Amino acid sequence: MLNDLPEQAPDKILMLMQMYREDPREQKIDLGVGVYRDAEGKTPVMRAVKAAEERIWKTQETKAYTGLAGDPAYAAALSRMILGEAHDEGRIAAVATPGGTGAIRQAFEMIGRASPEATIWLSAPTWPNHPSILKHLGRPMAEYRYFDAKTGLVDFDGMMADLAGIKEGDVVLLHGCCHNPTGANLSLEQWQQVADHLKAKGALAMIDIAYQGFGDGLDADAAGTRLIVKTLPEVLVAASCSKNFGIYRERTGLLMAIGEGPDAKKKAQGTLNYLNRQNFSFPPDHGARIVTTILDDEALKADWMAELEDVRNGMLALRQQLADELRQRSNSDRFDFIARHRGMFSRLGATPEQVDHMRDENGIYMVGDSRINIAGLNANTVPILAQALVDAGV
Ligand code: PMP
Numbered sequence: 001m002l003n004d005l006p007e008q009a010p011d012k013i014l015m016l017m018q019m020y021r022e023d024p025r026e027q028k029i030d031l032g033v034g035v036y037r038d039a040e041g042k043t044p045v046m047r048a049v050k051a052a053e054e055r056i057w058k059t060q061e062t063k064a065y066t067g068l069a070g071d072p073a074y075a076a077a078l079s080r081m082i083l084g085e086a087h088d089e090g091r092i093a094a095v096a097t098p099g100g101t102g103a104i105r106q107a108f109e110m111i112g113r114a115s116p117e118a119t120i121w122l123s124a125p126t127w128p129n130h131p132s133i134l135k136h137l138g139r140p141m142a143e144y145r146y147f148d149a150k151t152g153l154v155d156f157d158g159m160m161a162d163l164a165g166i167k168e169g170d171v172v173l174l175h176g177c178c179h180n181p182t183g184a185n186l187s188l189e190q191w192q193q194v195a196d197h198l199k200a201k202g203a204l205a206m207i208d209i210a211y212q213g214f215g216d217g218l219d220a221d222a223a224g225t226r227l228i229v230k231t232l233p234e235v236l237v238a239a240s241c242s243k244n245f246g247i248y249r250e251r252t253g254l255l256m257a258i259g260e261g262p263d264a265k266k267k268a269q270g271t272l273n274y275l276n277r278q279n280f281s282f283p284p285d286h287g288a289r290i291v292t293t294i295l296d297d298e299a300l301k302a303d304w305m306a307e308l309e310d311v312r313n314g315m316l317a318l319r320q321q322l323a324d325e326l327r328q329r330s331n332s333d334r335f336d337f338i339a340r341h342r343g344m345f346s347r348l349g350a351t352p353e354q355v356d357h358m359r360d361e362n363g364i365y366m367v368g369d370s371r372i373n374i375a376g377l378n379a380n381t382v383p384i385l386a387q388a389l390v391d392a393g394v
Pocket of ligand 1: 180242
């Protein structure tokens with residue numbers, strides 16, 4: 001049987017990591033994988049996470065199973081953080097999931113159970129796991145234009161023109177903030193236009209929010225999500241705590257199914273619990289407990305928010321420095337979009353040949369579509385990247 005398995009194509013980003021590790025040059029820069037790194041290139045455990053883990057270690061008396069939906073206190077704390085204090089709990093069914101990926105997977109499965117005909121619309125481009133999981137599940141999907149390679153910003157006219165084709169019951173997947181891989185995001189006015197359009201069409205929104213707090217701040221980054229939830233009767237929200245709590249390997253996610261009232265909530269909760277049961281039974285708890293411990297404690301929360309602000313401001317400073325360096329070196333403003341992007345990523349607009357050239361010539365590793373991880377830079381390496389981009393003719 002095992003010999004009959006199809007060969008799997010290797011993951012491009014993991015291959016890039018491997019190449020980077022094997023590169024013997026001393027001066028090399030890894031802008032590939034999507035993990036936050038500080039100026040020393042480390043991915044630290046956040047202070048509040050350490051403190052919460054210590055507290056859990058001291059007080060936890062059992063590691064017996066939680067409920068199928070995970071600890072309700074986790075869903076309550078995280079939904080407050082995402083949807084705001086004023087959200088309507090009567091609309092929300094929620095389950096803890098293994099990471100944001102687990103939430104996305106469960107959301108796609110839920111859509112398939114309720115409306116197998118519904119097309120799921122993805123931004124072009126999007127995080128490659130979206131189409132890959134949809135393909136694995138055999139769900140119908142379509143793309144809408146999103147990124148304007150000429151300006152480096154959102155192609156909003158193209159997006160709305162493509163979304164004119166959605167049907168009633170279709171699901172439009174939106175990145176809550178800090179779009180991966182482009183870094184280009186909708187303005188609040190554009191969010192409202194999208195929300196009004198989906199409402200008029202009778203379509204659903206699904207929001208993937210994996211970088212809350214990495215863009216303009218915790219509340220600002222959730223503003224689009226909150227607006228969608230306010231406008232539309234039904235929304236799915238898949239959230240990840242991997243980045244903003246720095247707990248990647250703890251696999252900490254949440255899927256919220258937000259409907260119109262108690263009946264929808266009851267049915268959705270039943271299905272979410274069922275899907276957890278079929279796929280992995282009880283969700284992991286350690287990361288969820290860390291998050292709950294932090295969010296439910298004023299001092300820990302304040303410390304976590306302060307550290308997250310430092311992370312966010314550090315990335316913004318690197319963006320500004322890179323845009324300034326490029327303005328000077330290219331004698332043009334064509335890279336100014338980098339300072340307008342938000343989150344960990346920017347798509348720079350280099351061709352695959354230019355990307356290869358910068359890797360071979362300068363030891364700079366970025367994904368083939370010229371997505372860079374801003375957090376892979378520091379104040380000393382920004383000028384090196386800027387010069388390489390100009391030299392490569394980007
Ligand atoms: N959505 C997007 C857009 C992402 O970039 C990621 C992480 N790469 C995730 C979801 C899920 O992350 P995780 O499963 O590690 O929580």
